[in-house]
Amino acid sequence: MNQYDAIVIGAGHNGLTNGAYLAKAGLKVAVLERNPYIGGATVSRELHKGWWYSNCSYVSSLLRPEITRDLELPRHGLQVVSFGGGATFMRNGDYFGNYSDHDRHYRELARHSKRDANAYDRYAADTSLQTKLIRPYLLRTPPDPTSIKPRDLRDLLEFARSFMDLGEEKLLDTIKFWTASVGDYLNEYFETDVIKAHMAGSGIIGTALGVYSPGTAYVLLHHYMGDVDGNVGAWGFARGGMGAIADALSKAFQSYGGEIICDANVDEIIVKNGRAAGVALKDGTEYRAPIVVSNLDPKRTFLDITNPSDLPKDVLKKARNFKIRGSSGKLNIALDGLPVFNGLDPRNRLMAGDLHFSDSLERQERAYDDWKAGTWSKDPYLDMMIPSLTDPTMAPPGKHMMSVFVQYAPPKVEGREWTDEDKDGFEKSVIDQISNYSPNFRDLILHCETRTPREIEAEVGLTEGNIFMGELTFDQLLFNRPFPGYAQYRSPIKGMYMCSSGTHPGGGVMAAPGANAAREILADLKKPNTVPGGYADD
Amino acid sequence: MSDVSRDTMLLTTPFHSRVEAMCDLNDWGNWMGYTTPNAYFDVELEYFAIRSTTGVFDLSPMNKYRVTGPDAQRYLDRLITRDVSKIGVNRVGYAIWCDDNGQVMDDGTIFRLGEQDYRICSYQRADDWLAWNTLGFDVTIENESAAVVGLAVQGPTSCTVLTLLGCTDLNQLKPFGIAHYTFEGRPMMVSRTGFTGDLGYEVWVPPESAEALWDQLFELGRDYLIKPIGSHALELARIEAGFLQANVDFMPAEEVVRVGRTRSPFELGLDWLVDFKKPLFNGRSALLKEQEKGSRYRFAMLDVEGNKPAEHSFILKGDKQVGTVTSAAWCPTAKANIAYAQIEMPHGAVGDELVAEIYYQRELHWTRLLAPCKVIDAPIFKSPKRWQTPAPPH
Numbered sequence: 001m002n003q004y005d006a007i008v009i010g011a012g013h014n015g016l017t018n019g020a021y022l023a024k025a026g027l028k029v030a031v032l033e034r035n036p037y038i039g040g041a042t043v044s045r046e047l048h049k050g051w052w053y054s055n056c057s058y059v060s061s062l063l064r065p066e067i068t069r070d071l072e073l074p075r076h077g078l079q080v081v082s083f084g085g086g087a088t089f090m091r092n093g094d095y096f097g098n099y100s101d102h103d104r105h106y107r108e109l110a111r112h113s114k115r116d117a118n119a120y121d122r123y124a125a126d127t128s129l130q131t132k133l134i135r136p137y138l139l140r141t142p143p144d145p146t147s148i149k150p151r152d153l154r155d156l157l158e159f160a161r162s163f164m165d166l167g168e169e170k171l172l173d174t175i176k177f178w179t180a181s182v183g184d185y186l187n188e189y190f191e192t193d194v195i196k197a198h199m200a201g202s203g204i205i206g207t208a209l210g211v212y213s214p215g216t217a218y219v220l221l222h223h224y225m226g227d228v229d230g231n232v233g234a235w236g237f238a239r240g241g242m243g244a245i246a247d248a249l250s251k252a253f254q255s256y257g258g259e260i261i262c263d264a265n266v267d268e269i270i271v272k273n274g275r276a277a278g279v280a281l282k283d284g285t286e287y288r289a290p291i292v293v294s295n296l297d298p299k300r301t302f303l304d305i306t307n308p309s310d311l312p313k314d315v316l317k318k319a320r321n322f323k324i325r326g327s328s329g330k331l332n333i334a335l336d337g338l339p340v341f342n343g344l345d346p347r348n349r350l351m352a353g354d355l356h357f358s359d360s361l362e363r364q365e366r367a368y369d370d371w372k373a374g375t376w377s378k379d380p381y382l383d384m385m386i387p388s389l390t391d392p393t394m395a396p397p398g399k400h401m402m403s404v405f406v407q408y409a410p411p412k413v414e415g416r417e418w419t420d421e422d423k424d425g426f427e428k429s430v431i432d433q434i435s436n437y438s439p440n441f442r443d444l445i446l447h448c449e450t451r452t453p454r455e456i457e458a459e460v461g462l463t464e465g466n467i468f469m470g471e472l473t474f475d476q477l478l479f480n481r482p483f484p485g486y487a488q489y490r491s492p493i494k495g496m497y498m499c500s501s502g503t504h505p506g507g508g509v510m511a512a513p514g515a516n517a518a519r520e521i522l523a524d525l526k527k528p529n530t531v532p533g534g535y536a537d538d
Numbered sequence: 539m540s541d542v543s544r545d546t547m548l549l550t551t552p553f554h555s556r557v558e559a560m561c562d563l564n565d566w567g568n569w570m571g572y573t574t575p576n577a578y579f580d581v582e583l584e585y586f587a588i589r590s591t592t593g594v595f596d597l598s599p600m601n602k603y604r605v606t607g608p609d610a611q612r613y614l615d616r617l618i619t620r621d622v623s624k625i626g627v628n629r630v631g632y633a634i635w636c637d638d639n640g641q642v643m644d645d646g647t648i649f650r651l652g653e654q655d656y657r658i659c660s661y662q663r664a665d666d667w668l669a670w671n672t673l674g675f676d677v678t679i680e681n682e683s684a685a686v687v688g689l690a691v692q693g694p695t696s697c698t699v700l701t702l703l704g705c706t707d708l709n710q711l712k713p714f715g716i717a718h719y720t721f722e723g724r725p726m727m728v729s730r731t732g733f734t735g736d737l738g739y740e741v742w743v744p745p746e747s748a749e750a751l752w753d754q755l756f757e758l759g760r761d762y763l764i765k766p767i768g769s770h771a772l773e774l775a776r777i778e779a780g781f782l783q784a785n786v787d788f789m790p791a792e793e794v795v796r797v798g799r800t801r802s803p804f805e806l807g808l809d810w811l812v813d814f815k816k817p818l819f820n821g822r823s824a825l826l827k828e829q830e831k832g833s834r835y836r837f838a839m840l841d842v843e844g845n846k847p848a849e850h851s852f853i854l855k856g857d858k859q860v861g862t863v864t865s866a867a868w869c870p871t872a873k874a875n876i877a878y879a880q881i882e883m884p885h886g887a888v889g890d891e892l893v894a895e896i897y898y899q900r901e902l903h904w905t906r907l908l909a910p911c912k913v914i915d916a917p918i919f920k921s922p923k924r925w926q927t928p929a930p931p932h
Contacts, residue, residue, distance in 0.1 A: 065845065068873045074919075079871055081590045082582050100580050101563065229582070229870040230845055239590055349579065389763065392591055392695050392932045397761040535845045538900045 002287045004030045004259075006521070007279055008499070009266050009305070010295030010461070012040025013063075016249035016260075017514030018293055018499040018521075020071055023256035024530040025522050030287060031253065032264040032279065034461065038250055040295075041460050041467065042509055044241025048447035050396045053332040054242040055449060056460055057467070058385060058403040059354075061226030061235040062508035063245065064139060067515055070532040071252040078248035079239040082228045083390045085353030087344060088198040089437040095343050096194045096359075097350045113192040123189040129170065130177055131225040131232055132537055133162060134505075138225070138512045139534035141520060142479040142487045142504045178474055182216040183361045193360040200364060201356055204407060205383060206467040206507065208325035210368030211361050215473040222472050222506065235354075237387050241394065245509060261287075269294070269496060271310040276495035279305075290495050291521060295514070296461065297469035298322050298482035298502040306493070315492050318483035322502075323471040326411030326453035326464030327371060331404040331430050334447040338386070338400055339438045352389040357382055357433055371408035374415060376426045376452075380433055381407045399446075406430050411453045411464035418454040426452055468507025469500050478504055489517035490524075497521055548573045551598035552687050552748035556756075560766045567769055570599040570663075575768040582870070584771035588734050589871050589921075591763035592696045594755060595772055597740065598687040598748075603658045603668055607677035610654040612817070617671055618648065619803060619825075621816040625650045628716040630731050634803055634811050635667075640824030641791035641800035642808075643667065644784050647731060649716060657682065661784045667792070671820070687745050691755065692738030692775075695762035697929040700728060700739055702758040708739075709928040721747055730929075733772060735779020737923040737930065762932070777876060778869040780839065780917025782806060787837075787864040787878055802828055805880070807837035835861075836886040840877040840894065841918065842866075842911040848877040848894040854908070855892055860885045863894065872918040877911065888915040 004027075008019045011033035019031040037043065041056035060080055068078065086098035096112060099105040109117035143155035163171055177185065182203025186196040202223035203216040210216070228234040238244040250260055267282040269292050278288035294301040302311060302319035340346050341355070358364045358381045367377035383405040388395040395401040406426075413422045427450040435442050453465030462469060470476055479487045482502045489497050499517035501507035519531040550573050551557070557575060565576045574596065578584060587593040605614060614622045618633040625631040627650050634645045646660035658664070668679045691700060701708050704719055711717050711730050719726045724747050732738035743751055756764055776783065784790055791800045802825060803812050812825060838861070842848050847868050853861035861881035869876050877894060885892070889912065896907040923930050 065873055074872050074874075079589065080873075081586045082870075084580055084583050100583075229868055229873075231582070234582075349583075390586075390590070392763050397698075538846075538898065538905060 002285070004028050004287060004289040006291035006293060007032060007287050007289040008293045008295060009279065010034070010040060010500070011038035011246070011250070011260055011262070012295055012500075013042040013246055013249055013509055013511050014499050014501060014514030015040070015293070015295035016246060016253050017067060017071075017511040018295065018518045019258050020249060020253040020256060021515055021518035021530045022291075022521060023253055023258040025527045027291075027527075028257070029253075030259045030261055030289075032266060032281075032287070033260065033262045034265045035459075036262050038260060038262065039243050039246035041462060042242045042246045044243030047332070047449050048334040051334040051399070051401050051447065052241045052394050053401065053449060054238075054387065054403060055330065055332045055451070056456070057242050057509050058387070058405065059235045060238050060242065060245065060509055061228055062510040063226070064510060064512050064515070064534070065227070065229075066139060066532045066534055067511045071249065073245075073248040073252060076248040076251035076255070078244055080228060080236045081239050081390055082231075082234055082236045083352050085350040086355065087350045087353070088194055088356040088359055089341055089343070090194055090359040093342050095341070096198050097344075097348075098198065098353060099350070109195065112195055113190070116190045116192050116195050119189045126173065127221070127224060128232065130174065130221050133174065134221065134225055135232075135537050136162075136534060137478070138505045138510070139515065139532070141489065141516050142481070144485070144488060145479055146485070177217050179214055180217040181212045181214050182220045183211040183365070185217040185220070186361075193362075197358050197360050197364060198356060200361055201358070201381060201383060204364065204368070204381065205405065206328060207471060208327035208371065208408070208466075209471075209473070211364045213368075218474065218477070219472050222508065226508070226510070237391050239391050239393060241387075242509065249511070266305050269306050269493075271307065271493055271496075274310075274494060276493055291497070291525075292495060293497045293499050293517060293521065294491075295500045297324060297463050297466075297500055298498065299324055299463045300461065301491075301498060301500070301502075306496075310493055312492055315483075315486070318486070322482055323473070323476060324463050324466045324469065324502075325471065326457070326466050327408050328465065328467060329376070329406045329409035329426060329453065330451045330456070331406060331427065332449040332451075333402040333404065333445055334395065335400040335402055335444040336446050337398065337440075337444050338389075339434075339441040339444055341438050351386065353385070355382075355384045355386075357437055367408055371410050374410055375413060376409045376422075376429060377407065378429060380429055382430065382433060383407075384434070404430060404434070409452050409465075418452050423450055423452050423454070426450065469502040470506070472506050477506065481506060489513075489520045551596055552745035553596045553598065553689070553752050556749055556752040557596055557766065565768070569769065570601075572599040574599065575766075577768040577770050578766045581768070581770045581774070584765060584767040585774045585870060587763070587765035587767060588693050588736060588771065588775045590694060591765065592691060592693040592699055592759055593734075593765055593767035593771065594752075595690040595692070595767050597690050600683070600688065601660045601663050602682040602686050603660070603664065604680040604682050605656040605658060605677060606654060606680075607675070608654060609675040609677045610656055613672065613675040613677040614648065614656055615817050616675070616819055617668070619812045619819055619821070621813045622648065623816075627652060630714045630716060630729050632811070634808055636803065636821030636825070637791045638820055638824065639791070639800070640802050640821035640828060642788055642803055642806060643791045645782060649729065651716070662790050685744065686742050687748050688740055688742045689751065689755070690732055690734075690738065690740050692732045692734040692736055694737055694923055694930065695759070695764070695932045696738050698931050699755065699759040699762050699764055700741070703754060711929070712927045713925055722750055726751075733779075733781055734775040735781070735917065735919055735924060736775070736921045737926070774867055774870070777865050777867040777878070778872055778917070778919040780919070782878070783865065798834075801835065801880070802833060804828060804833045805835040805837060833883060836881045836883055838879045838881045838886040838890070838913045839915075839917065840879055840892065840911040841914045842875040842877050842894050843909045844907070845875055846896050846898050846907055846909065847875060848896050848909065848911070851877065851894040851896050853879050853881060853892050853894055853911075855885050860892070869918060874918045876918055886913055888913050
């Protein structure tokens, strides 16, 4: 029987989380996945024998510890391992290192500028203040500012109070922060190019904006607000690659009786009398359920798999105008050994962190100029990691796996579709960039998987290859995500919900949208809530 | 020149030159009169080496006593609460020993090296107690603490690294097994034991081998991401894995001044180590009486809500204070907030719901938090690798 209480479309981490909480509440749930494997963008794939790639998402910090603990993901095999370090290599042969030890970090900053080193504490305090404002709202449904329901009024009041409590000066700083560019924000603290460039990277990752575009300061925050074991801003790897997160979530989901169906490509959500009634697959199979949850991004949800005649024009228009611009690509590389970078001893622990090659805001902005001109960056910004320096399961001993996140890559090249030649050109720009700083890198390459927005969209189903399923700018955050009036995970169709990264609190492997959506669905069904509350920040 | 002669208060272990060279944080502690690193470079990353790669810990300051002679086994049976005959040759047993009142003096491991040849590895110094207990037994006790030094080599890649070091077929060694090798012409003993709850080994050598052992381990282990670990990282791992620590979770009975501050094995959740069917042992009659009359306290492992470690917390049942926390940590792999507590009977049974009164400070501001907690029946961290034979490669 293809009859369920709820159907979730898409076995990415949010779909699985949503399914797990619905199944935990006693619902009969199926999660449908288009690909033959689960995970969506949270996958580990052995694309070169002996080397495992986290070939989409590649680091974990935002994954809510409340969910990890509540769904007993460690018992289901998940092990998140912290990493430390990081560096930006400079054109002059020097580098800037990111040390976890505060005093060592001070000395490294001071090597470049004593004043910046001293300003860093002020920067860290101000940025922490912003993370404190947003973190309590990650595992909550955003209040609707137009609603007069008691819950919305109460939450809005609380939201407003946490801002008013800041006092005038900090409130003004906060308003500025939420709309500022990361470049301007950093200019308030630092004078040194490489220091600003190192920190600015977090403000543009996954975003079709430049370091001087308003709104990118928030994107920086989005990368700082996670934590590993309470260390806010720390990042970790899932042991065995990001797929370990999806695997553990799927086991938790199945432990509550949930069912995962792969190779199930949804064609359309079935709507009867204004209510969701199930889904029809492209092969004609139908699954029936009074609850249908879409883990696809808002564009695909409303423009691809919902019949336009079932939707108000308003929603079609909002979905059409939803900003979800492709800005990045990815190279996953199997290496025969450890590359050596100019100026840095390869045994230095900084090598185990995030490595970059853009040593000024100017270079980062020019990389964005190329995107605006419709092509990939000639001098790309890279967020490069060597997870095999932390996780011995990713590559054979002494060999290494390298994950290279690349920005920028446009969704279309000069207005036309990507070609294989374009992809080669994109790949070359990245390999050249790394080779400029590493004499032995090129000779170590055994295999390289290159993914432009074209491949990411085709294989993972992220529109334009946008990793966050929609830009993280203020017009698309909180009660605006995905669109005003629809930020509480409900669609205009009764029984149809959204749980993807296109909803609050947004992208990153956080699992919060999936959990938040489950809480709303269970409330509508008048079932007891199974979703944990967030830990109070102190 | 100073007019005061130098008298070094703390000693160093035979690994010190290597330990010192890797101790980037220069963060030292005092363990049994030895200079030992609290942390080498980053407590969290050191902890994760134990759980994901290999962590190396210098455990040389542990006390080691060789017990030999025709009565060695009988002697040990008198000393410890478990049945020594069940520890086979080339096997290790975890053990506790009590005073005559059935109060725990220390815990440790008993290595059976031959038919009547044992080594006790203990946290506390025990020369005096071991000597008194020889009365009536044909047995020789030798303090080997300085003659045998050791490294704990713990973590998922530990078996692979030690195999490269020459420990042939080490992956076949069962948990609590002992294997003998030679390292550069000198004996090297490897036991599949540890304080981390993960796959791991302890490597025992004479002090002359120490520096070469360290050098080769780190050279061969580089591709397996070997890291040195300090006592802070080990502390986190042992709480997560459910191990008790003398002087932290209980007071060694002989050192206690105030009445009622000692604990029996039953009060530490160590019932499984007490065997009344075997011959007379120290504390037996007191423990039998306690079993009959009931204990004063119960050891409870608590799963505490929220993410604030319940360090030094009072444990409440309703408004009443019923216990105190001895060890607590947010466990990074299990992603759980765990505390060990001593709870007054009859409270603290598995499933009991209690409240931890937690105090924490941020920016000089203290906050009091009442966190609900639940008594759980087993350690929260369970690594299948710990029990697998053959041991996994990573």
